Amino acid sequence: MTSPVPSLNRIRVGSAPDSWGVWFPDDPRQVPWRRFLDEVAEAGYEWIELGPYGYLPSDPAVLAEETARRGLKVSAGTVFTGLHHGPAVWEKTWAHVADIAALTRAMGADHLVVIPSFWRDDKTGRVLEDSTLTPAQWRDLAAQTERLGRAVREHYGLRIVVHPHADTHIDSEDNVSRFLDATDPELVSLCLDTGHYAYCGGDSVRLIETYGERIGYLHLKQVDPEILAGVIADEVPFGPAVGRGVMCEPPSGVPALEPVLAAAQALDVDLFAIVEQDMYPCPPDKPFPIAQRTRRFLHSCGA
Secondary structure: OOOOOOOOOOEEEEEOHHHHOOOOOOOOOOOOHHHHHHHHHHOOOOEEEOOOOOOOOOOHHHHHHHHHOOOOEEEEEEEEEOHHHOHHHHHHHHHHHHHHHHHHHHOOOOEEEEEEOEOEOOOOOOEOOOOOOOHHHHHHHHHHHHHHHHHHHHHHOOEEEEOOOOOEOOOOHHHHHHHHHHOOOOOOEEEEEHHHHHHOOOOHHHHHHHOHHHEEEEEEOEEOHHHHHHHHHHOOOHHHHHHOOOEEOOOOOEOOHHHHHHHHHHOOOOEEEEEOOOOOOOOOOOHHHHHHHHHHHHHHOOO
């Protein structure tokens, strides 16, 4: 007799433009936004992220109509930041954040995913700055992220969730722990991306069990360990690594998502778990069947 699949009733599953190969507001190699909305709904997802600002309509009335008639709701927007550069970049950062946060709030979402800036160019591999932060930069990163969390909450009623990401300064277990230990839990939560964390050598289950109160959001993703080994050996930047297929369709990669979801459910808080399979660029007909299979797989896990 097989054991019943546990009900992950605190996990709200969604997907994102990223799973359709969308990395930029406008790119001829990406699927049109209407096709993304049609297919993500048909694949069985109820929640979506905004993706790169300007890909989906930025007029809230238009976007609300387009999502509602497909039965879709927005879970979060996404911003990119270089807050380790200190107060000097605040005005530029806030100008980038404000429009995205306003649209996110208008769509009824509560979260803003914050991605740190890359230390090397994800297309060319050119090193932009040192891959290791100085103590002063760590202090600036913590202080300015708290400032962003406070401002976003006060102005837009949103909670920031910082996304550890390959080729950024918040990547490995040590750096994620250092960042969390240096920031105020009331202002800064984490978007745990299981694929990026595995890419950088981290254990998602251990992170959830250790820093459970800091986990505010999930991105579900897997890496192909064989391709990852080659990426590390060849020091391949993140963009070309995605081109090699380092991020793969569940359940064929790591980490196993069942224990990650079980650990997240055990936190006993409502969490979004947004599927993101990086695959830019990709043929336009590739994402939809993957999205369908992934949704069926997550159903089989109880989500």
